[in-house]
Amino acid sequence: MHPAYIVTRLCPHPNCNYFSEELLQRLNKAIDQEFLDCISLINKIYEKVDEFFYTNDLKVLIDIILRTLEDPPSEEASELCVQCLLLLSCSTSFPALKDYRREQCLELVKQVAKNLPDLASRCKEII
Numbered sequence: 634m635h636p637a638y639i640v641t642r643l644c645p646h647p648n649c650n651y652f653s654e655e656l657l658q659r660l661n662k663a664i665d666q667e668f669l670d671c672i673s674l675i676n677k678i679y680e681k682v683d684e685f686f687y688t689n690d691l692k693v694l695i696d697i698i699l700r701t702l703e704d705p706p707s708e709e710a711s712e713l714c715v716q717c718l719l720l721l722s723c724s725t726s727f728p729a730l731k732d733y734r735r736e737q738c739l740e741l742v743k744q745v746a747k748n749l750p751d752l753a754s755r756c757k758e759i760i
Contacts, residue, residue: 653685653686653687653690654690656671656674656675657686657690657693657694657697659671660672660675660694660697661693661697664706665706668701668706668710669707669709669710669713672710672713672714672717673713675694675717676713676716676717676720679717679720679721679723679724680720683724683725683726684724684725684726686726688726688730691721691726691727691729691730692730692733692734694717694721695718695730695733695734695738696734698714698717698718699734699737699738699741701714702714702715702744703741718738
């Protein structure tokens with residue numbers, strides 16, 4: 634089954650909030666491939682839908698992304714985290730977070746810009 638199909642079927646489900654909570658918990662504790670899988674899934678979700686996490690969950694996600702970007706385990710993890718930050722910043726739920734950790738986001742985007750200039754510049758425009 635294609636991941637896009639799963640995402641479009643999962644998001645409107647009434648119990649989706651349980652899945653989103655579990656996904657964040659796993660992302661927060663994950664290392665190596667599990668982390669990459671979780672952040673990739675979140676990226677796929679935000680490519681298809683605008684709202685998936687509650688506001689407080691989005692704050693937790695931003696905290697996880699920032700923590701990961703401070704000392705990224707791999708270039709792929711950096712790229713996926715910046716991609717996720719970009720997708721979140723384009724979502725309709727992002728304005729509620731406009732000031733949350735904004736300076737830290739901008740600083741890390743500047744640091745990552747050396748390796749991923751296209752993604753970083755797009756993030757900076759939105760943030």
